[in-house]
Amino acid sequence: MPRFIAVANLKGGAGKSTIAVNLAGVLCDKKHAVTLVDADVQGTSTYWASAGRLPFRVLTMAFETARDARKWAPKVLELEADYVVIDCPPHVGGASEAAVGIADLVLIPVTASGADLAATLKALDLVHEMRESREDKGPACIVVPSKIDTRTALGREIGDVLEQLGEKVGPPVHQRVAFVESFGQGLWIGDYEPNGPAYADIEELGAAVKKALKRL
Numbered sequence: 001m002p003r004f005i006a007v008a009n010l011k012g013g014a015g016k017s018t019i020a021v022n023l024a025g026v027l028c029d030k031k032h033a034v035t036l037v038d039a040d041v042q043g044t045s046t047y048w049a050s051a052g053r054l055p056f057r058v059l060t061m062a063f064e065t066a067r068d069a070r071k072w073a074p075k076v077l078e079l080e081a082d083y084v085v086i087d088c089p090p091h092v093g094g095a096s097e098a099a100v101g102i103a104d105l106v107l108i109p110v111t112a113s114g115a116d117l118a119a120t121l122k123a124l125d126l127v128h129e130m131r132e133s134r135e136d137k138g139p140a141c142i143v144v145p146s147k148i149d150t151r152t153a154l155g156r157e158i159g160d161v162l163e164q165l166g167e168k169v170g171p172p173v174h175q176r177v178a179f180v181e182s183f184g185q186g187l188w189i190g191d192y193e194p195n196g197p198a199y200a201d202i203e204e205l206g207a208a209v210k211k212a213l214k215r216l
């Protein structure tokens with residue numbers, strides 16, 4: 001059975017697709033097969049993969065209605081891989097609920113803006129609801145500071161603010177132009193700039209994800 005990791009937040013542009021694609025890249029190696037499920041009708045990760053330069057499989061499995069959700073989850077649960085990473089859409093609805101419902105681990109990227117925090121509380125509510133209804137009391141959750149600019153006070157303080165949410169806070173993914181450029185090239189960061197600081201962020205995030213999954 002694969003480990004299922006949903007990258008979700010009900011806020012647009014928080015860095016979900018960037019984190020999903022790059023996490024899939026860092027989890028995938030000779031011993032571990034990764035499938036990235038694009039559950040967002042916007043198709044950002046599908047587009048990222050369209051140049052054929054990502055080292056893992058990307059499946060477009062987006063849907064809008066709750067009725068489709070009932071068909072979606074069993075299909076995703078049948079996928080063969082060591083890790084299945086799910087890139088969620090930025091709104092409450094069937095796809096985010098279904099993904100959080102089957103996930104072992106949910107990553108919630110949060111930028112330093114106040115508006116993001118409000119949406120994050122809603123995403124956390126979804127995680128808490130699932131924990132109440134699921135027998136395994138899952139999913140686990142990591143809040144990931146995303147697009148962080150440490151030159152600003154907000155960027156420096158966001159970690160402390162997020163600690164108060166009561167969930168694990170992951171290593172930050174900083175605001176770096178290499179993430180935008182790698183998307184433009186259809187590459188994940190490890191193939192675009194393997195010695196750069198953006199890759200170092202993703203490597204740390206990958207280690208935090210593996211550690212959290214080991215504890216389950």
Ligand SMILES: Nc1ncnc2c1ncn2[C@@H]1O[C@H](COP(=O)(O)OP(=O)(O)OP(=O)(O)O)[C@@H](O)[C@H]1O
Pocket residue numbers: 011012013014015016017018019040042044088089090146147148173174175176177179180183
């Ligand atoms: N760490 C980062 N540094 C710099 N730019 C970033 C970073 N993460 C994301 N971006 C840029 O911010 C924009 C939104 O990122 P992304 O598409 O990953 O967010 P999203 O949460 O998936 O958005 P949506 O809600 O639309 O699905 C993109 O232009 C992306 O290149």
Ligand SMILES: [Mg+2]
Pocket residue numbers: 016017018040044087088
């Ligand atoms: Mg996206």
